[in-house]
Amino acid sequence: MKDPAVWDQLLQRYVDGDGRVDYAGWQSRDAATLRAWLAAQTAHTEGRQEQLAHWINLYNAFTVQAVLEAYPIASIRPSLPGLPNWVGFLRFFQRPLHRLQDGCFSLAQIENQLLRQLGDPRIHFAIVCASVGCPLLRQRAYRTDAVEQQLEADLHRFIHNPAKVRFERERNILWVSRIFQWYRADFLAVSASLPGYILPRLGDGIPPCPEPQVRFLPYDWSLNQQRG
Known part of the structure; x- marks a missing residue:
């Protein structure tokens, strides 16, 4: 089952135009709806576009589900008693906790073994780890017949967000999200x-010569949630 209609409806209901998520409302009213939809999904895909749309949807849905199960939280890198922060971080991404009809997957497995292998770096502007520093969560599901246009729009939105990318032409410094460093x-x-x-897509006039120095912006790991 790969119909994203239920996921699409949930996104429209609980994600605002700025990509912020109403986790409190989602948890109280539709956590079970998301859980049931995910339980009906399969790992099987046919073709590149279907693989992109299906696994991006699942990555984002599993991330939301993980947050809902732990909510309220301030960050996806929780402090665990007696353990450093990175332990909670690894548990969130590395443990194969997310069950489909045909197996269990970790977020890291979906990202690194399924999506990154397609050779399209635009996925890094589409998969959302629920932090403020990551890309904004779409209000609509990815669809096989539209995923190319959706990914191109995601790239444009990310690169034109000054919190993620900005170019200081006077100093010839390109400030970018650490996503560009990690990947x-x-x-x-x-x-x-x-x-x-980045620069041809940023469209900030004629690219400079020499090429600018790249510096990485701080990454905000706090939860990307709506505030009441």
Whole structure:
């Protein structure tokens, strides 16, 4: 079962235009709806577009489900008694807790073994780890017949968000999200450099010469939630 209609309806109900999530409302009214939809999903896909749309939807839905099960939380990197913060972080991404009809998956497995293998760095502007520093969550599900246009729109929105990317032309410094640092290899697989990937898409006048220095912005791990 790969029909994203239920996921699409939930996104429209609980995600606002700024990509913020109403976890409190979702938890109280529709946590079971999401859980049932996920339990009906399968790992089988046919074709690149279906694989992209299906696994991006599942990554984002499993992330929301993980937050709902722990909510209220301030961050996806919780402090665990007697343990450093990175332990909670690894538990969130690495443990294969997310069950489909045909097996259990971790978020890291979906990202690294299924999505990144498709060679499209635009996925990094679509998969959402529920933190403020990550891309904004869409209000609509990804669909096989529209995923290419959706990914292109995600790329445009991310690069034109000054909290994620900004270019200081006077100092010739390109400030970018740490997503570009963590997944540098994916971007360099399709471009000679990070500025070479970003600046033509940023459209901020004629690209400078020499190429700008790249600096990485602080990453905000706090939960991307609506405030009452």
